[in-house]
Amino acid sequence: MPRIAIIGAGISGLACALELERHGITPAIFEQRSRPGELFSHVAGTLQLMSRPIQDQVAFLHNHLHLPVKPLAPLRRIIMHTPNTTRSITGHLGYFFLRGQDEGSTESQLYSLLKTPVFYNHYADWRILAHHYDYVVVGDGIQQVPRILGCWQDILKTWVRGAVVLGNFDPNTLIMWINTRYCRSAYAYLTPFDSRRASLVLIVSESNGDEIEEKWRLFWEVEGLDYQIVESFSIQHISGYCYPPQVGNVILVGNAGGFMEPFLGFGLMAALRSGIYAGRALARGESYTNLTYDLRQQIIHALALRRVLNGMTNADYDRLVNLLTAPGIRQLIYNTNIDVLKYTTVLLDQLERLKQKIRPRM
Numbered sequence: 001m002p003r004i005a006i007i008g009a010g011i012s013g014l015a016c017a018l019e020l021e022r023h024g025i026t027p028a029i030f031e032q033r034s035r036p037g038e039l040f041s042h043v044a045g046t047l048q049l050m051s052r053p054i055q056d057q058v059a060f061l062h063n064h065l066h067l068p069v070k071p072l073a074p075l076r077r078i079i080m081h082t083p084n085t086t087r088s089i090t091g092h093l094g095y096f097f098l099r100g101q102d103e104g105s106t107e108s109q110l111y112s113l114l115k116t117p118v119f120y121n122h123y124a125d126w127r128i129l130a131h132h133y134d135y136v137v138v139g140d141g142i143q144q145v146p147r148i149l150g151c152w153q154d155i156l157k158t159w160v161r162g163a164v165v166l167g168n169f170d171p172n173t174l175i176m177w178i179n180t181r182y183c184r185s186a187y188a189y190l191t192p193f194d195s196r197r198a199s200l201v202l203i204v205s206e207s208n209g210d211e212i213e214e215k216w217r218l219f220w221e222v223e224g225l226d227y228q229i230v231e232s233f234s235i236q237h238i239s240g241y242c243y244p245p246q247v248g249n250v251i252l253v254g255n256a257g258g259f260m261e262p263f264l265g266f267g268l269m270a271a272l273r274s275g276i277y278a279g280r281a282l283a284r285g286e287s288y289t290n291l292t293y294d295l296r297q298q299i300i301h302a303l304a305l306r307r308v309l310n311g312m313t314n315a316d317y318d319r320l321v322n323l324l325t326a327p328g329i330r331q332l333i334y335n336t337n338i339d340v341l342k343y344t345t346v347l348l349d350q351l352e353r354l355k356q357k358i359r360p361r362m
């Protein structure tokens with residue numbers, strides 16, 4: 001039986017531990033906090049569009065990953081505000097998941113399924129563990145270890161400013177705002193806990209923490225928001241590309257393995273999947289790099305979209321949202337299961353090649 005240490009009782013670390021337990025392996029799990037879950041509560045959205053060809057993310061978690069995780073609510077409507085346009089789409093668009101330390105949070109749900117005790121209040125050092133265990137699974141949510149191992153490349157650095165707000169909300173609707181004045185090439189979004197409480201998040205790209213309060217104030221002013229704030233947080237968010245995701249006996253999962261896509265900064269589904277694949281690879285002697293191939297392809301596709309967003313103006317955003325919600329296109333994107341991300345990437349690649357060909361030679 002291999003001796004396995006897991007760093008972090010977060011989304012990816014707990015998923016890995018559960019998969020190892022399912023195969024009869026008891027890992028040693030180290031968590032620096034006194035209990036699982038992020039210190040601030042928020043609601044994460046997952047978009048069906050980003051996980052294709054998976055049709056239903058919750059059914060996939062249950063049936064393929066053996067994770068009976070319950071979402072907070074299905075996501076049935078997205079309202080998109082750009083500077084001069086407001087459009088919405090409806091359908092089976094994804095799910096909302098509760099995050100944080102509350103009973104129903106995704107982390108708490110995973111933890112309640114676990115039999116192995118967690119070593120809480122224990123800041124783990126991966127080098128020491130790599131020396132004493134056969135394998136170390138790093139699910140610490142940051143990029144420090146892959147940077148040191150030389151397998152990390154930054155893609156997008158952002159600052160995230162968030163709050164829990166009170167107001168009147170539709171529990172199945174995600175609201176999104178895009179305006180280069182306050183978020184550059186990123187965005188802001190609101191995800192509801194219920195009809196009275198929601199998390200409101202502003203993501204500012206290429207930002208250092210200094211300007212975040214000013215951008216947050218501008219966002220509220222430009223959008224004319226009047227919610228009541230009951231909790232606030234601010235953190236740095238870095239998405240990157242990590243390859244290979246295993247170096248020697250160190251296996252990188254979740255954010256530490258680069259499994260947070262750089263288009264919207266979503267990483268919940270990929271953190272769960274990479275954790276399970278790490279457990280599976282270790283228990284069955286399979287290649288973790290091969291098992292995570294599809295996840296890396298999704299990152300590469302999302303990167304192509306991110307590059308397009310990086311060059312867009314507010315007028316481009318108005319046009320894009322109009323285009324994405326035009327009747328025929330809307331039907332194609334949201335009411336089929338076509339892997340739009342993949343084909344958009346192919347299309348963007350062809351356009352880039354064409355541009356290279358027709359560019360006049362100097």
Ligand SMILES: Cc1cc2nc3c(=O)[nH]c(=O)nc-3n(C[C@H](O)[C@H](O)[C@H](O)COP(=O)(O)OP(=O)(O)OC[C@H]3O[C@@H](n4cnc5c(N)ncnc54)[C@H](O)[C@@H]3O)c2cc1C
Pocket residue numbers: 007008009010011012013030031032033036037038042043044045046122123124125139140141142160162201235253254255256259260265266267268269271
């Ligand atoms: C504000 C915010 C909003 C987000 N919204 C969305 C969203 O809407 N949709 C989506 O899909 N994704 C979203 N994400 C991204 C998603 O939350 C992450 O991709 C996911 O949580 C990554 O899981 P992880 O297991 O890698 O890390 P985490 O879940 O962060 O877990 C890491 C754990 O490791 C512990 N740890 C760290 N270092 C050590 C150490 N040395 N020793 C012991 N323990 C350690 C930490 O305490 C923590 O418990 C959001 C993230 C944030 C911050």
